[in-house]
Amino acid sequence: MTQATAGACADELRLLEEALTSLAGADGADGATRRGYLRLRHARLSGVLAELREADAAVDAALRRHPRWPDLCYLRASADLDMHRPGTTLERLDAAPELGRSPAGLELRGAALEQLGRYPQAEDCLTRALVADPSWQALASLALVRAALGDQEGADALYGRAEDELTAKQMSAFAWVRAARGDLASASGDQEAAWAHLRVASAAYPGYWLVESRVARLLCQQGRLDEAADAYTAVRARTGRPELAQALGEVHRRRGDDEQAARWQAIARAEYAASAERAESLYLHHHGRR
Amino acid sequence: MADHNDPNAVNSIFSDIDPSAADVYDMFGFPGPDDSQGDRVVVALTFASVPETGVFDTDMLYRLRMFAHPRAAVTSDEPRDLDTLRRYIEGVRGTYFGAEGAMEIRVTVDERGQAMVAFHDFPGGSFSVTVPAGEVVAIPAPDGLTIDAFIGGRDDAFFNDLPGFFRSINYAPQFYHVPSTRPDLRELPIPKTLLELEGNDLFNYNPAVPDLGWGVKLDLPPGPYDWKGNSFKKDAAGNYRLVYDGRDARAGQNVNAIILEMPLTFITRRPEADRIVDIWGESWVRKASHKVSEIPDHPIWHEHPLAFLSPDYRDRQLDGYKLVDTVGQPFADAGLSERENNRQLGANNFWLAPHFVRRLAHLGWGFGPSVTALGLRCSFDTDNAPVPVHRVYRSAVEAFPRARTVIFQRLNMPDGSWDRRKLGIPLRRPFEIFVPNVCALDMDTTGTWPFGRRLEDQVANRFLSLFLDMESASADGSAYHVETLSEQALWDAAPITPKTSPNPLKNDKEFLPHFPYLAEPW
Numbered sequence: 001m002t003q004a005t006a007g008a009c010a011d012e013l014r015l016l017e018e019a020l021t022s023l024a025g026a027d028g029a030d031g032a033t034r035r036g037y038l039r040l041r042h043a044r045l046s047g048v049l050a051e052l053r054e055a056d057a058a059v060d061a062a063l064r065r066h067p068r069w070p071d072l073c074y075l076r077a078s079a080d081l082d083m084h085r086p087g088t089t090l091e092r093l094d095a096a097p098e099l100g101r102s103p104a105g106l107e108l109r110g111a112a113l114e115q116l117g118r119y120p121q122a123e124d125c126l127t128r129a130l131v132a133d134p135s136w137q138a139l140a141s142l143a144l145v146r147a148a149l150g151d152q153e154g155a156d157a158l159y160g161r162a163e164d165e166l167t168a169k170q171m172s173a174f175a176w177v178r179a180a181r182g183d184l185a186s187a188s189g190d191q192e193a194a195w196a197h198l199r200v201a202s203a204a205y206p207g208y209w210l211v212e213s214r215v216a217r218l219l220c221q222q223g224r225l226d227e228a229a230d231a232y233t234a235v236r237a238r239t240g241r242p243e244l245a246q247a248l249g250e251v252h253r254r255r256g257d258d259e260q261a262a263r264w265q266a267i268a269r270a271e272y273a274a275s276a277e278r279a280e281s282l283y284l285h286h287h288g289r290r
Numbered sequence: 291m292a293d294h295n296d297p298n299a300v301n302s303i304f305s306d307i308d309p310s311a312a313d314v315y316d317m318f319g320f321p322g323p324d325d326s327q328g329d330r331v332v333v334a335l336t337f338a339s340v341p342e343t344g345v346f347d348t349d350m351l352y353r354l355r356m357f358a359h360p361r362a363a364v365t366s367d368e369p370r371d372l373d374t375l376r377r378y379i380e381g382v383r384g385t386y387f388g389a390e391g392a393m394e395i396r397v398t399v400d401e402r403g404q405a406m407v408a409f410h411d412f413p414g415g416s417f418s419v420t421v422p423a424g425e426v427v428a429i430p431a432p433d434g435l436t437i438d439a440f441i442g443g444r445d446d447a448f449f450n451d452l453p454g455f456f457r458s459i460n461y462a463p464q465f466y467h468v469p470s471t472r473p474d475l476r477e478l479p480i481p482k483t484l485l486e487l488e489g490n491d492l493f494n495y496n497p498a499v500p501d502l503g504w505g506v507k508l509d510l511p512p513g514p515y516d517w518k519g520n521s522f523k524k525d526a527a528g529n530y531r532l533v534y535d536g537r538d539a540r541a542g543q544n545v546n547a548i549i550l551e552m553p554l555t556f557i558t559r560r561p562e563a564d565r566i567v568d569i570w571g572e573s574w575v576r577k578a579s580h581k582v583s584e585i586p587d588h589p590i591w592h593e594h595p596l597a598f599l600s601p602d603y604r605d606r607q608l609d610g611y612k613l614v615d616t617v618g619q620p621f622a623d624a625g626l627s628e629r630e631n632n633r634q635l636g637a638n639n640f641w642l643a644p645h646f647v648r649r650l651a652h653l654g655w656g657f658g659p660s661v662t663a664l665g666l667r668c669s670f671d672t673d674n675a676p677v678p679v680h681r682v683y684r685s686a687v688e689a690f691p692r693a694r695t696v697i698f699q700r701l702n703m704p705d706g707s708w709d710r711r712k713l714g715i716p717l718r719r720p721f722e723i724f725v726p727n728v729c730a731l732d733m734d735t736t737g738t739w740p741f742g743r744r745l746e747d748q749v750a751n752r753f754l755s756l757f758l759d760m761e762s763a764s765a766d767g768s769a770y771h772v773e774t775l776s777e778q779a780l781w782d783a784a785p786i787t788p789k790t791s792p793n794p795l796k797n798d799k800e801f802l803p804h805f806p807y808l809a810e811p812w
Contacts, residue, residue, distance in 0.1 A: 028467065028508070028509040029467065029509045030467030030507075030509055067511060069469060069509075070469040070471045070472050071469040071470055071471050073471075074469075074471045098472065098474070099471050099472075102470055102471055102472075102473075158802070161579065163579055164577065164579070165612075166577065166578040166579070167349070167574040167575045167576060167577055167578055167612055168349040168575060168577065168578055168581040169349065169575065170578055171578055171581070171582075172583070173578070174578035176581065200363040200582055204578065204581070205581050232662075260526070
């Protein structure tokens with residue numbers, strides 16, 4: 001298998017930074033939207049939590065300056081999903097009926113309903129979005145819904161259709177879909193298939209934290225604990241995500257290294273608490289459980 | 291905008307969409323100038339020069355498709371006998387069903403600038419060659435024939451006042467940042483027009499922002515966007531203002547191009563009978579899954595070039611790509627199909643015919659009163675509306691009576707030079723031109739539009755001439771023709787400023803008299 005580009009993720013992050021720099025002087029609603037989008041995309045691809053918070057704040061500030069710009073409303077609603085605020089996403093879509101009726105709005109609503117666990121409504125919404133525009137995002141969101149409803153085969157077929165919509169210019173999205181298919185295979189006990197998907201995802205878009213964290217999880221599930229620890233350590237160091245600190249603590253616990261396990265668990269707890277103190281809902285489910 | 295910035299998936303007018311190598315621009319087709327050894331066919335497919343002029347996107351596959359058949363018309367000097375009838379029927383079949391069995395040329399370019407050119411299903415067989423990009427090369431073909439080829443960067447041969455056209459249809463993304471989540475705010479609900487409308491402040495020329503639409507964009511102001519006026523705008527001297535200013539929006543800009551010149555006998559074994567060559571182009575982009583799993587480190591054609599020729603391989607090759615854009619007739623997609631992604635059908639655009647009727651009627655209600663205001667006879671029935679009307683039709687049945695003449699009238703040519711062999715070839719009519727969506731090159735003509743498309747054709751003005759009434763003669767006996775709007779005398783006499791042809795009358799660089807005909811890049 002040929003690797004698409006060594007360090008494709010790093011290359012794209014650099015291009016996003018250059019694009020952001022070139023937009024530094026752009027004013028107006030469109031310029032603000034593009035800057036917000038670029039920051040959000042950079043945060044999604046880098047996985048760095050602090051960037052996601054900054055992008056969220058930047059979109060918020062832009063929307064305050066340009067409250068009637070539809071694309072900013074969309075970006076705001078989309079960032080709400082990244083920050084696990086699906087209820088807010090729905091409120092924003094309700095407040096912008098034209099956006100809410102558009103294929104992009106329907107897809108976003110479907111994803112929010114899926115996050116809320118309102119699967120039948122999510123399915124209905126995404127099905128309507130697909131009639132208007134068979135986008136890979138709507139197909140992938142519908143796959144998530146089908147998987148949540150226990151239809152693993154249907155979900156994988158939808159992911160396959162999503163994949164077929166993607167071109168060589170969308171390799172990060174392709175890697176995302178393959179990682180999701182890896183999750184699906186792993187959840188149904190087919191670890192061989194899970195590895196196959198993750199290998200393709202890694203080759204398609206090298207350096208993507210999301211894929212690397214899935215590789216670490218699969219290593220852990222297979223009991224390859226030293227490798228899992230190394231993989232988690234690397235991706236946690238790059239992203240600073242507390243769920244990866246928690247996973248790393250779990251790997252160390254299983255390795256019998258209680259000291260490292262306790263250390264990483266404490267880090268995770270502290271970061272979950274800090275997130276909650278910021279009034280974020282991003283990790284409330286983790287925080288509440290601990 | 292023959293096909294520039296179409297479809298919307300590659301429409302870089304939108305600020306969030308980068309220029310794409312998948313954006314095919316124009317399909318040219320005309321007879322080669324030297325027919326001493328028999329007819330030769332020149333085809334040129336141009337597209338966005340991405341990543342750079344002369345450098346090709348290695349994820350792209352371009353297809354040039356063609357099919358030769360008899361003319362689906364009876365010339366004035368043909369005998370009225372059974373042979374003529376048989377040939378005519380064959381011509382009709384070729385016109386409407388030829389695409390099914392079309393020959394094709396596929397072109398991909400690798401990282402080293404080597405172009406793989408695969409010819410499929412030509413009468414002499416299928417074969418493939420690898421040629422360097424950026425060089426004129428002679429490709430030896432079966433039967434001892436030779437094909438001239440150039441795959442590389444050139445000056446864009448299209449010359450057009452793109453912002454003027456977009457002013458005429460009130461296409462906001464050329465002038466304003468339009469939210470991508472609001473596709474309803476692209477063509478705003480203001481009547482189409484060739485003359486500025488009183489109070490159409492969004493699109494009338496604004497001396498405070500002279501470059502609006504020429505690189506300068508503003509955020510789209512809040513609506514409402516409909517037009518409340520009831521007259522054309524006039525200056526103190528009583529002159530209308532043309533929404534065009536005749537500048538070439540593509541001046542100084544390049545394209546990447548695939549240019550071929552081949553003997554007609556390479557395309558058909560019956561060159562004496564098959565006088566029409568239907569040509570269209572397509573862009574395909576590699577699928578993500580294909581990029582990862584199917585591309586070996588050393589492309590297969592280096593070691594096994596024949597592998598490309600099997601039908602199985604061809605189909606599998608296309609399975610790894612997605613069709614993005616098609617081009618046959620100028621304006622068929624960008625003007626009549628409104629850039630919709632799902633209307634990229636290639637030649638087989640039959641189901642779009644009802645849409646074309648509705649669209650022509652919609653345009654007619656806008657352009658018709660402008661034509662009349664200039665003192666010209668209009669082919670669209672506006673009920674003598676004094677100003678343009680924004681009318682959208684849901685039904686082709688309802689729209690058709692208004693657009694009947696636009697659709698059926700014969701498009702007059704300025705003189706007889708196009709019928710170079712003086713065969714009495716019938717003039718073409720719009721319904722024959724846009725369906726199917728191919729460049730239908732008539733080898734007995736000069737190939738000037740609509741009998742093909744020559745580089746020097748001002749096709750934008752010719753498209754607008756559809757709305758001139760070419761059937762009824764004026765008092766002095768003269769009739770309008772496809773070049774009427776390019777005649778300076780018309781504008782000099784019209785109560786209008788600026789006194790210019792809507793679109794420039796020649797390219798920014800001289801075309802070459804020899805292959806590859808398109809000018810050197812800038």
